[in-house]
Amino acid sequence: MWGQPPRLSTRAQPGPRQRTPEGIARFEVDMAAPRRRTRAIGKPPAAPESDAATQLDSFLAKYDPQVEAFARRALAKMRKLVKGAIEMVYDNYNWLVIGFSPTERPSEAIFSIVMPPGRVTLCFLQGAGLPDPAKRLQGTGHVVRNVRLYDLGHPDAKVLDDPEVLSLINVALNRAKVPVPADARRKLIIKSISAKQRPRRPSG
Secondary structure, three states, X not given: OOOOOOOXXXXXXXXXXXXXXXXXXXXXXXXXXHHHHHHHHOOOOOOOHHHHHHHHHHHHOOXXXXXXXXXXXXXXXXXHHOOOOXXXXXXXXXXXXXXXXOOOOHHHOOEEEEEOOOEEEEEEOOOOOOOOOXXXXXXXXXXXXXXXEEEOOOOOOOHHHOHHHHHHHHHHHHHOOOOOOOOOOOEEEEEEEOOOOOOOOOOO
C-alpha cells in the first residue's frame, strides 16, 4: 500500500503523477509497489501485536495533537466497519499509511487511512468503479478514490458517520476482489519504517 508511500501493485498505477492540495494524486501512484520501497528503507522484523500497537502509537504521536486524536477515532471506526481486516502500517517518508486488507498481500487491500501533515484521508483502493451518485469520492486515476476525513483547524465533519460514505464503504467491501473472511480476526503489522521522514506537522 504505500509510500513515497510504498505501492500496492504495478497494476495500480493510474498514470502520471499530479499534485493536488491533499497530495492524494501522488499517493495514488505511489501505492503501486510496496516491495520496491520496502527494499529501499528496510522491512522491520515481525513483532508481537502489542509491540506493533506501541509502534503505531509512536507514529501517530508525531502529528499535531488534533490530527492524532482524530486519526485514532477514525481508526476505531474503521476497525468496526471492516471487522477482521489485517492492518498494514507504512511509516513512510512522506506520510503515515494504514491499510485494511483481507490478507497480508498489499495488492488485495480495500481501504487505507493516509495522513499527510495536517490531514486525514480515507482511500478506497479498489474504488474507481464504485457507484457514487452523491459524488463523494475524489480522484481521477484508474484504481483509487478517496474521501477527505479531516483538515487541521476545521471542525470534525463526522464524515465516517455520513450515510452516503458508510454506503460506499459497504459497497466497496461487497465488491472487493478478495473479501474479508467473516471469521477473520484483526491483525496489526508494521510493514515498513522510513529512516528519513518529512515532518508530520504542517510548517509555519
